[in-house]
Amino acid sequence: MENYSATPITPELASSLMPLRPDDSFKGTFGKALVVAGSRKYTGAAGLAIQAALRSGVGLVYAAIPESIHAPLAASISEAIWLLLPEKDGAVTAEGHSACVEEKEAGQASEEKAVQTSEEKAGLFPTEGKDAVLVGPGLNQTEGTQAFLLGLLEHLREHAPDLPLVVDADALNILSRQPNWQSLLPNRVVLTPHEMEFSRLTGLPLREIHTNRHELAVTCAQDWGHVLILKGPHTLVVSPEGDCRVLPFANSVLAHGGSGDVLAGLIVGLLAQGLSPFDAAKLAVWLHARAAELALVEVGHAAATLPSDIIQQIGMVMGNLSRSK
Numbered sequence: 001m002e003n004y005s006a007t008p009i010t011p012e013l014a015s016s017l018m019p020l021r022p023d024d025s026f027k028g029t030f031g032k033a034l035v036v037a038g039s040r041k042y043t044g045a046a047g048l049a050i051q052a053a054l055r056s057g058v059g060l061v062y063a064a065i066p067e068s069i070h071a072p073l074a075a076s077i078s079e080a081i082w083l084l085l086p087e088k089d090g091a092v093t094a095e096g097h098s099a100c101v102e103e104k105e106a107g108q109a110s111e112e113k114a115v116q117t118s119e120e121k122a123g124l125f126p127t128e129g130k131d132a133v134l135v136g137p138g139l140n141q142t143e144g145t146q147a148f149l150l151g152l153l154e155h156l157r158e159h160a161p162d163l164p165l166v167v168d169a170d171a172l173n174i175l176s177r178q179p180n181w182q183s184l185l186p187n188r189v190v191l192t193p194h195e196m197e198f199s200r201l202t203g204l205p206l207r208e209i210h211t212n213r214h215e216l217a218v219t220c221a222q223d224w225g226h227v228l229i230l231k232g233p234h235t236l237v238v239s240p241e242g243d244c245r246v247l248p249f250a251n252s253v254l255a256h257g258g259s260g261d262v263l264a265g266l267i268v269g270l271l272a273q274g275l276s277p278f279d280a281a282k283l284a285v286w287l288h289a290r291a292a293e294l295a296l297v298e299v300g301h302a303a304a305t306l307p308s309d310i311i312q313q314i315g316m317v318m319g320n321l322s323r324s325k
Contacts, residue, residue, distance in 0.1 A: 006214055006236060006246035014286040015321045019057060019273040030059035031131035031272030035080075035265065036152070038065040038073070038138045039145075040090025045138025045169065047073055048258050048307050049265035053134070054079050055314040056269025056284075064126055066092050083126050085148075093144025094124065094151045124148075125155040132164040132271035136171030137261040146174050156186040164271040164280075168192045168264040176200035182224050189226040190267055190277045192260065198230055218242045227277040229267075231260060235285050239278045247285055251302070253292040258307035263288045266314070290317045 019030070033053050038046025046065055050073070053061045063080040065073065066087035074082055085092045127133055135152060139145055149171055156163060165186055167175065172193050175181040181201070193201060195209050202209075202220060209216060214236065221228040221238035230236040233250035253259075266288055270280035294316055295309040296302055 006244040008248040009237070009245050009282050009286045010248070011286075011290075011321065014283055014290075017275065017279050017283040018318065018321050019270070019275065021057065027059035030057055031274065032060045032062065032129060033058045033268045033272040034062045034064060034083075034127060034130040034133045035137075035268060036064045036085075036092070036133065036135040036139070037261075038069050039087075039092065039140035040066065040068055041140060042138030042170075043069045043072060044258060045261045047077060048261040048311070049134060049137040049168075049268075050077055050080050051308075051311050052262040052265025052314070053269040054265075055311055056266050056273070057318070058269035058272045061269070062126065062130065064092075066090060085124070088144045089142065091140035091142045091145045092148050093142070094147040095144040125152050127152075127156065127160055127163060130163065130272070131274075132166070132268045134166040134168060134264050134268035136166075136168035137264055139170040139174075141170050141174055145170070146177075149174050150178070150184065153184045153186070157184075161186045162188055164188045164190070164268075164277055166190045166192065166264055166268045166271070169197075169260060172197045173200060185226065188277050190229065190271070190281050191224070191226055192229045192231065192264055192267070194231040194260065214244060218244050227281050229263075229281050229285060231263070235289070237278070237281045237285055243278070245282055247289055249289065249293075251289060251292045251296065253296050253302045253305045253310070254289065255302075256305075256307055259288075259292070259310065262307050262310050287314060287317050 035050050035053055037049050050063045061080045062083055064083040064085050067084040068090055070082055070084055087093055167189055199206050199209055217228055217230045217236045217238045221240055222242050225240045228238045235247040237245045266284040267280050270284055291310045291313040294313040295305045299305040299309055
């Protein structure tokens, strides 16, 4: 029987992966991240992911959100660039988009139709010029949101197949309901399921996942051909080649809704700065968990330490890593 083992993610490894920040740099040096997130029901998830991306060191964060949640998010986050998406019932949608395009194009020549369709898609899927994309936190799972996600994935496969993509939260749950969902993804993806989401993606019961966690994570990462982060106590990070890394400590601070949104924001920010998907995943997992430990010290008890507290400690963790080099 094959032996499945995992190498710990150490502070030394995390330090070696930290992006350099030369003094003569400018915002364009550190990339552009696109965060597609949020709904009226889960406004906070988008906020956490956007703020974590900003704290990652990325030069610019573009936040593509439903228009109805723009005001509260913009009031609390000064640094993001806002892209407002069509919505239905408080969630992002692509429903009716094709029909609107066809109506506008009625009577035009086929070449003109193709141009306008391309322009419409560019507005709906604003990926051009971005260095990494995150989709999923707080997105909701309506029919319109499903249509939007599948449209975004098709757009990426056709126009930017190598653009790094983080698939998180509701995007994972929508994917899990699609036949042969792996075929819908572009080339360079980081999947971030917790064990329940992993169960949905694989169709396996939770008991089997608990029993064979390492083996299943390695096998699935290889079969799917993408980086897999299997979240939970002692989170696993697995490359498409089967290289498995484990977070060597656990912390109940992370057992709060929203902590995964913080992790996803960190990953997309590091990807946009040029790290490979596997390296970005390893570093983000370590920074996230270590920031949770510092937040616990600051707040005093794990039960009262919130994901927003974790975000406030990311800079301190980065600073400690830089000083240890």
